[in-house]
Amino acid sequence: MRPQSIERQLERHLLQVEKPGRYVGGEYNSVVKDWGRADVKVALAFPDIYDLGMSNLGIMNLYHQLNQQPDMLAERVFSPWLDMEALMRQEGIPLYSLETKHPVSEFDLLGISLPYEQLYTNALNLLDLAGMPVLSRERDARYPLVIAGGHACFNPEPMADFIDAFVIGEGEEIIVEIASAIAKCRGLPRHEQLRHIARIQGMYVPRFYDVEYHADGTVRSISPNEPGIPERVLKRIVITLPKPFTKFIVPNIDTVHNRAPIEIMRGCTRGCRFCHAGMVTRPVRERPVDEIMAAIDEIVRYTGFEEISLLSLSSSDYVWVEQLAEEVNRVYKDAGLSLSLPSLRIESASADLLEKIGGTRRSGFTFAPEAATEKMRDMINKYVPDEQVLQTARDVYSRGWRTIKFYFMIGHPDETLEDVQAIVDLCNLTLREGTKILGKKATLNVGVSTFIPKPHTPFQWAPQDKRANVEEKQRLLKAQMRRGGMHLRWNNIEDSEFEGWLSRGDRRLGRVIRRAWESGCKFDAWGDQHQHRKWLAAFEAFDIDPSFYNFRERGLEEVFPWDHIDVGIHKKFLREDYLMSIKRETRVDCRDKCFACGILPKFAKERSTTEDMAWECPPVTPISERQRARQVAIPVSAIG
Amino acid sequence: MSHLSPVQQRLRVTFGKAGPLKYTSNLDTAKIWERVLRRADLPILYTRGFNTRPRISLAMPLPLGISSECEILEIALREKIELRNQDLREELLAVAPQGLTVGDIVEVDSRAPSLHSLITSAEYRIRFQDGIDRDTLRRRIDDLLERESIIVDRVRRRKRSVMDIRPLILDLRQDADNVLIAHLSVGERGNLRPDQLIEHLGLAGLHYAAHRYKLHLLPE
Numbered sequence: 105m106r107p108q109s110i111e112r113q114l115e116r117h118l119l120q121v122e123k124p125g126r127y128v129g130g131e132y133n134s135v136v137k138d139w140g141r142a143d144v145k146v147a148l149a150f151p152d153i154y155d156l157g158m159s160n161l162g163i164m165n166l167y168h169q170l171n172q173q174p175d176m177l178a179e180r181v182f183s184p185w186l187d188m189e190a191l192m193r194q195e196g197i198p199l200y201s202l203e204t205k206h207p208v209s210e211f212d213l214l215g216i217s218l219p220y221e222q223l224y225t226n227a228l229n230l231l232d233l234a235g236m237p238v239l240s241r242e243r244d245a246r247y248p249l250v251i252a253g254g255h256a257c258f259n260p261e262p263m264a265d266f267i268d269a270f271v272i273g274e275g276e277e278i279i280v281e282i283a284s285a286i287a288k289c290r291g292l293p294r295h296e297q298l299r300h301i302a303r304i305q306g307m308y309v310p311r312f313y314d315v316e317y318h319a320d321g322t323v324r325s326i327s328p329n330e331p332g333i334p335e336r337v338l339k340r341i342v343i344t345l346p347k348p349f350t351k352f353i354v355p356n357i358d359t360v361h362n363r364a365p366i367e368i369m370r371g372c373t374r375g376c377r378f379c380h381a382g383m384v385t386r387p388v389r390e391r392p393v394d395e396i397m398a399a400i401d402e403i404v405r406y407t408g409f410e411e412i413s414l415l416s417l418s419s420s421d422y423v424w425v426e427q428l429a430e431e432v433n434r435v436y437k438d439a440g441l442s443l444s445l446p447s448l449r450i451e452s453a454s455a456d457l458l459e460k461i462g463g464t465r466r467s468g469f470t471f472a473p474e475a476a477t478e479k480m481r482d483m484i485n486k487y488v489p490d491e492q493v494l495q496t497a498r499d500v501y502s503r504g505w506r507t508i509k510f511y512f513m514i515g516h517p518d519e520t521l522e523d524v525q526a527i528v529d530l531c532n533l534t535l536r537e538g539t540k541i542l543g544k545k546a547t548l549n550v551g552v553s554t555f556i557p558k559p560h561t562p563f564q565w566a567p568q569d570k571r572a573n574v575e576e577k578q579r580l581l582k583a584q585m586r587r588g589g590m591h592l593r594w595n596n597i598e599d600s601e602f603e604g605w606l607s608r609g610d611r612r613l614g615r616v617i618r619r620a621w622e623s624g625c626k627f628d629a630w631g632d633q634h635q636h637r638k639w640l641a642a643f644e645a646f647d648i649d650p651s652f653y654n655f656r657e658r659g660l661e662e663v664f665p666w667d668h669i670d671v672g673i674h675k676k677f678l679r680e681d682y683l684m685s686i687k688r689e690t691r692v693d694c695r696d697k698c699f700a701c702g703i704l705p706k707f708a709k710e711r712s713t714t715e716d717m718a719w720e721c722p723p724v725t726p727i728s729e730r731q732r733a734r735q736v737a738i739p740v741s742a743i744g
Numbered sequence: 745m746s747h748l749s750p751v752q753q754r755l756r757v758t759f760g761k762a763g764p765l766k767y768t769s770n771l772d773t774a775k776i777w778e779r780v781l782r783r784a785d786l787p788i789l790y791t792r793g794f795n796t797r798p799r800i801s802l803a804m805p806l807p808l809g810i811s812s813e814c815e816i817l818e819i820a821l822r823e824k825i826e827l828r829n830q831d832l833r834e835e836l837l838a839v840a841p842q843g844l845t846v847g848d849i850v851e852v853d854s855r856a857p858s859l860h861s862l863i864t865s866a867e868y869r870i871r872f873q874d875g876i877d878r879d880t881l882r883r884r885i886d887d888l889l890e891r892e893s894i895i896v897d898r899v900r901r902r903k904r905s906v907m908d909i910r911p912l913i914l915d916l917r918q919d920a921d922n923v924l925i926a927h928l929s930v931g932e933r934g935n936l937r938p939d940q941l942i943e944h945l946g947l948a949g950l951h952y953a954a955h956r957y958k959l960h961l962l963p964e
Binding site: 119123127130404 | 763764765771772775779780783785788790798808809840842843951953
């Protein structure tokens with residue numbers, strides 16, 4: 105279908121759907137290039153609705169990197185909501201890009217963002233709406249090459265049947281390399297094209313790997329089946345963060361996070377054992393304050409956004425956070441601009457920071473103590489004593505903030521009801537502090553999520569907590585957290601179970617995902633859309649026991665389906681950390697002491713080219729200098 | 745000017761919405777304007793309080809899906825600016841999204857009543873895309889206009905009310921190109937939208953494009 109016919113169809117039918125502004129593009133700062141003059145055309149898809157996808161910084165970064173290239177163009181694609189999908193299928197409108205309304209099937213490359221597993225069915229649905237076979241093997245070179253990236257892709261196996269190639273790691277640089285490679289191998293058969301793609305460091309092409317299984321269903325081996333294909337795919341990183349993107353597309357309709365984000369730091373040194381992001385985004389790289397200040401200025405001028413959030417996994421750990429807060433306060437105090445600094449540590453200094461940075465608008469105060477007993481805090485390696493929580497609450501409430509939000513986590517298999525009761529007690533004490541200061545105006549919102557063990561973390565060996573246990577723990581919370589001023593939120597048990605299957609799934613789940621999608625599953629991230637029974641039926645259809653994936657404690661020597669994906673962290677480091685967890689031993693912040701997780705040897709060459717302050721890992725001296733030093737000094741270990 | 749008022753200047757901007765912006769609601773249009781004004785670096789005045797908002801307002805909501813050339817935006821400024829109409833218009837257009845057009849910009853007295861209360865009716869051009877022959881359309885128009893009253897049952901906020909919408913149709917005719925020209929009441933005293941009119945004409949099944957080209961104001 106031609107873009108003009110798609111536009112005519114939209115003009116005719118769009119008023120029949122909810123929020124038609126999702127489907128028309130035309131936003132300020134959207135980039136519309138001349139279709140005929142671009143050599144490589146890339147569709148960047150976020151497999152959920154516009155309202156959510158527009159807030160995705162990753163997509164925006166790639167959009168910018170590609171559109172900066174004179175011979176390339178990138179356009180956006182999102183999932184249509186149910187009403188629009190029905191309309192598109194009924195009227196024969198194929199999935200199209202927002203910028204020029206070209207059918208997705210006419211692009212050279214389709215990049216799908218997969219930050220979390222609940223988007224898998226939507227990804228299949230996108231392919232289908234684009235008029236493409238969902239199976240990678242059924243798509244030849246006439247179809248766009250389909251790649252995926254994002255945090256869920258650190259275990260790409262469940263989606264291996266559908267995606268031609270995965271980006272493992274950070275996409276800013278590699279995306280342009282992929283697009284260039286496509287231009288070079290145009291006209292070749294798909295298999296040949298993929299050989300070229302697989303040569304790019306950080307690209308994983310599932311069809312070039314064979315998986316063998318033991319009789320018990322665990323993986324025996326994963327090995328390349330073509331010459332020149334690496335045994336393990338090392339993730340791609342950028343040595344220093346590229347300049348922050350500032351020409352954000354300004355939506356014409358309201359979106360979920362209708363604001364501009366700036367990434368102030370990537371990675372985290374805390375080493376919380378449950379945290380997937382903390383493990384896969386190493387090493388920690390920070391931006392200089394002046395770069396952030398320049399970005400804020402540009403965002404205000406280029407977009408007019410009234411709200412900017414300064415993102416990182418742990419803002420308090422950003423080395424120059426004080427200077428940043430002071431600069432922001434000095435420059436933007438009365439500018440009608442609201443800045444938020446999420447992910448602050450639970451400590452008194454956080455209230456000061458937020459007061460400085462918040463300016464005239466004050467966003468909420470959110471903390472994540474995660475656990476409320478010494479035992480659980482040690483197990484997850486996140487230690488925040490009660491008194492520190494309470495003191496911080498006093499500091500926050502006494503400065504006039506009425507609402508604090510806490511995040512806790514339940515569902516560790518070794519957690520007891522006493523550990524859960526402690527969450528209730530700590531929340532009661534916290535709210536009591538608030539009431540002393542603000543009376544009935546003080547509120548405490550408590551989000552209690554259910555722990556899901558993730559690949560590439562120390563808990564990748566751990567079983568997920570059984571349904572009956574989680575139910576009992578949630579019942580306790582619901583029964584006891586009913587005080588006025590306290591609001592409890594929790595995860596749906598079926599949603600957690602579902603996430604657990606896919607998080608540590610293997611290639612055999614491809615059939616299950618496909619069956620679930622065929623039977624109508626989509627928008628699994630939307631609680632009210634997730635159809636758990638259909639998923640269970642899909643497992644049953646292939647005689648696969650879903651509990652194999654989430655409720656089983658894995659053997660210490662087990663080969664995992666994602667072991668050939670190298671995030672730079674030694675498996676033995678993770679294993680050691682897992683065993684420490686069982687013994688309730690903790691590790692300090694790795695800024696204070698390097699635990700040799702594996703990042704430095706993997707990226708020693710990269711590290712030797714950076715300034716000391718650019719990474720939080722210890723500096724690496726070039727090998728030549730190290731050898732010289734060794735000749736002079738005798739290593740300490742050799743003396744003892 | 746009162747020394748108590750932080751408003752240093754009040755501007756009235758006539759603007760239009762076309763293309764993709766037809767699908768932007770009234771609330772979101774205000775947000776678009778807020779950001780256009782910030783990109784143009786105009787000294788907009790913000791409300792005081794916990795959640796500050798710019799003091800701007802749109803005169804009369806435009807129903808979703810309708811293009812326009814006569815919408816009105818009022819802006820309160822915290823500093824007076826030199827009003828060279830053409831320059832400011834160019835500045836705003838330079839930072840406007842696709843489909844947003846800018847017409848006249850005038851200064852109004854800061855004590856003038858809000859525009860919302862002054863607007864009484866609007867004129868629309870409605871073009872049927874499926875084609876409807878002249879005679880059929882004329883018959884439908886005549887039939888509707890002949891009726892002395894058009895009683896409708898409306899349920900609003902769980903309250904049922906019966907009202908006559910005939911007086912809300914001020915004028916209804918077809919032009920030489922068989923485009924329906926409708927002059928309808930808008931605002932608090934009675935509001936009739938083009939889609940409601942078309943339903944009463946018995947043409948709800950047809951595809952059409954509606955455009956608002958004129959707002960009528962009570963004399964200030």
